Amino acid sequence: MRRGLAVGALGGALVLMATATGCSEGKSAAAPAAGNAAAALPSAPPAKPTGSAAVVSIEPANGAKDVKPAGALKVSATGGKLTTVKVTGQDGKEVPGAVTADGLGWAPTAGHLEVSSTYTVSARAADASGVTATAESSFSTLTPTKDAGTSDNINDGQSYGVGMIVSVSFDKAVKEKDAVLKGITVEASDGTVVKGHWFGDNRLDFRPEKYWTPGTKVTVHRRLKSVETAPGVYGGADKDEPFTIGRSQISTVDLNSHRMTVERDGQVTDTVPITGGKSGFDTWGGVMVAEAMEGTTRMTSNGVTRAGSGDEYDLVVPHAIRLTDSGTYVHGNYWSGSIGSANGSHGCIGVQDVEGGSDGSRAGKFYNSTIVGDVVKVVNSKGDTVSPENGLSGWNVPWGSW
Template sequence: MRRGVAAGALGGALVLMTAACSGGSAGGGSTDATPVAAKSTAAAAPKPTVSAAVLSIEPKNGSQDVKPAGPVKVSVASGKLTTVKVTDKDGKEVPGSVAADGVSWVPKAGLSVGTRYRVSAQAADANGLVATAESSFTTLTPDEDAGPHDNISDGQTYGVGMIVSLTFDRTVKDKAAVEKGITFETSDGSVVKGHWFGGTRVDFRPEKFWTPGTKVTIHYRLKSVEVAPDVYGGVDADEPFVIGRSQVSTVDVAKHEMQVVKDGQVVDNIPITAGKPGFDSWNGTMVIKEMAERTRMSSQGVSGITKGDEYDLDDVPHAMRLTDSGTYVHGNSWATGAMGSYNASHGCIGVEDARYGSNSSDAGKLYNSSLIGDVVTVVNSKGPKVEAWNGLSGWNVNWGEW
């Protein structure tokens, strides 16, 4: 600024001098002199040293019990964001993106519960001057979770009809958030989708039966998902399982016969007895969901039971459960004359067996060749079609509806 003032003074002196030196020649003639114009030498404006960009970070510094879903927002006025970094206590960075206009940033996913985060942001104004801001906050630790549990054991081998069934102890309100938090990794690229039965159960399956040998891993990322107001999913885990060989059995109630097809080849035709009139077996595709070498079966709770028709059997052998309502394929030693001849059960599929079970019986051989997840389809029964929620019977729902 001092140099500018000096230059202005000098310019003024030059103008005055030119005006005073207008004179004639020695010969007495006169010569007209062209005056020199004055130069503007106003002082230059000072350059700013502080950025005009104003950063704003939410949540505010020191915030506690922050909900993990979309809490972080970074914005700037009078500038453009250049850097935004959000990290947890271990230095793991939260992915996010700056908006196209450069004035805001949001994370690409929710944060984790019970975690401290640090936010560092920078922005530049029109002159390139940079402003910085930092903040830290802690997300809430849930008081309760929804208690999710499924029917999968790590590393287990299942049949080609296996359906993954996930049940919650609390009603789920945000079903879309739950579905987003569950992904399936399949070795053959099979697409797996979920279908809800009420507010506490969601089942998952591919469009068609699994391909034998497929390796599957379920990725649960629900711990930080708010499934209902103030209730969180409660689990972050990976569960691998494998699909074994294919075994699909068809029970023809009219013929009193079960045909067993393994890997595309018929391996057995087994005489059976199915549900008698009034206790007709379900039609439709079912899946073996539980297996027990011996189990107890009772008529208690079975509708339609009349006096004298009650039963309570505590040692039913080779029992393979198909439905929640109590349909089994099981060994039968008390009605062996019915096998292949007539229907005598209360809805189950009976297969000839010894009193306490024999590995060499039809029931024993079928049991020992079976897996949880194997398919059993019942046809030609006078009973109704099994509901999709009853056991793992979701294969009775077409893919478009599923």
Template sequence: MKAVQKAEAKIAMAGSGRRARQSAAALLVGGVLLLGTACSSGGGGGSTDGKGGGGGSSSASEAAPKVSAAQLTVTPADGANDVAPKDGLQVAVASGKLTTVAVTDKNGKAVAGEVATDGLSWKPTEQLAVGTTYTVNAQAVDAAGLVAASTTTFTTLTPAQKIATNDNIADNGTYGVGMIVSVNFSKAVKNKDAVLAGITVSGADGTVAKGHWFGSSRLDFRPENYWKPGTKVTVKYRLKNVEVSPGVYGDVEKDEPFTIGRYQVSTVDASTHMMKVSHGGNDTQNIPITAGDDQNPSWNGTMVIATKEKVTRMNSATVSNIKGKEYDVPDVPHAMRLTTSGTYVHGNYWGDAFGKSNASHGCIGVSDAKGGSDSSAAGKFFNSSMVGDVVKIVNSKGQTVAGDNGLSGWTIPWKQW
């Protein structure tokens, strides 16, 4: 009987030891779970029943993030190169509305743009610069108000070809009331509207000059009526990033200011052989002249003094369609060019037809002395004139001058300009 009792006592002690070890293990597991719960949620505690882990499971469920349904698309793709400066950038969103789009270059300069009225897209409202890296930061929200964001970069192309731009304006120069700004390009322009939008000519008084193309490489600007004396005018070029032809970009971005001087408009009447010079109001002067003869009549129309030369050489070999005797005068004084085809108002020391008849090869001749005299009629007119002054020829037997023959755009009606 005693032997049986001893055996039962040993069994009980063994069971107690196993339970103690199991309890210790359970406490260890519970401690680990309590630690994990504390790190993830900062609240709750371990289970006292030794099972543990209940708090950790609840925390994992609460931490699951909610993702916005809005899907942003930025064109071009992140890291893209050789992007076209025009129409190469757009931001769009699906299942949401755009809230913020910020596009900046490496210096932090922002690109202006606008979100469409439906909130689904954004485009720049200005031309991007060539050879520049931009960063795009965009945000959108879905119907639940959850935000989606995107940050990308891209680089615009560096032009392989550029076009040179030249005009007839000197910075801060002074010109007559008929001055026409003539812009010439070194290559043919195909995107004429883009170039026209990239050049403006306007006066401080609100006068705006409109552009007119002559062919594909010349663009002239003039207002509807002559400029007002004293007007400050500015030519603004914004062509540096404009694609003027496929793969060819402009090269200039600058402002050129100039001033309109006093009023002087001269009218040459080929039938009376006189030139009336008006300085405004009743201030006029009449000068005897000789115009083109019947074989070589002067052009009719409104022309503008384009250049002034104290002395120049005139040779019939450089002028087309001259009829009659050839000529070569090496020292023509007080010459002012009116057309590219060779029409001048100039001093004449070799003839005596002034006020009497038309005896020239198309030019307007005014009495002068050999070598040029400032006291002569030609010298006085030369010294009172400036580039941009109007010279209008009427009643000649010749045809009307073409608008691109010199600065003769005033001959073209405004509705056709």
């Protein structure tokens, strides 16, 4: 009995012990601790993408040739925003440009590249995660085969009168007028504002609002070499042309009094008897400018009078100062009895002279005192006002319309 009880008791103890062990395991922190340990570990950062969502595109494509200097260069981004764009010419100079406000595009601010040049482009963009993408390109611009035939009426270092107008002409009609206008600037040493005005498709004139100030240094900057003036046509060589404004000489021709009053730097220096255009051949009214000093010139009535009208003439004229393209002059006159008393010419302004011309005559003295750019203003004409494109007569256009 005791042995059996002992065994039972022992068995009970084992059971208890087993139960106790089981309770101990049930209450143990080991199982929950494993879960808590996992929860306590720091979160692993999400893996960064191996590539950028941003894509950079460059036009023209790498290796492109004969690229137009204007409008062809473009850099853009999708899936991100541009951060840097660098365009470098073959001379090592960087092309100025700007990224758009939305960061999606870039274009040169200068408007056009140079012809016959090679450019390299390097661009970078970043996506929303900051991962960047890059692209590079190299291309060359075209070499022009057609020239606009650009020229003007300025001689380097020359001195001109206060009424001088810079006139730029083109052999081929200009279609891109705004681009050409941006490509020519006229700089004055005293800061005078100078604006351009188109007369048709082949002529662009420049002047300030009022006559130039004597002594002003002026430079014409022509930057048309890389400007497309018309499809496939470019503006020719770039050049700078400096000139100076000399003393002021403004002469007023009064067709009623038959006198020309000459003012030098604001002071009357001479009053000269003249003859102007007779009825039917009235001298143009308005402001004209001496555009050429032609000296002795042959003048005929071809295109002026009708054959058999009695108004034909064929004369060798001394001291001829051209005022208009259509043939208005101040010139020496040795054949008319109307000087100082009536208007008897075919439109020109005649001043007393001798045949062959004399420096001592009234015409000779006026000629020798005149330079290209001097102003000749005609008042009391019974004819029309001179057309502003006839010679350098643009002063007849109001500044607001220039």
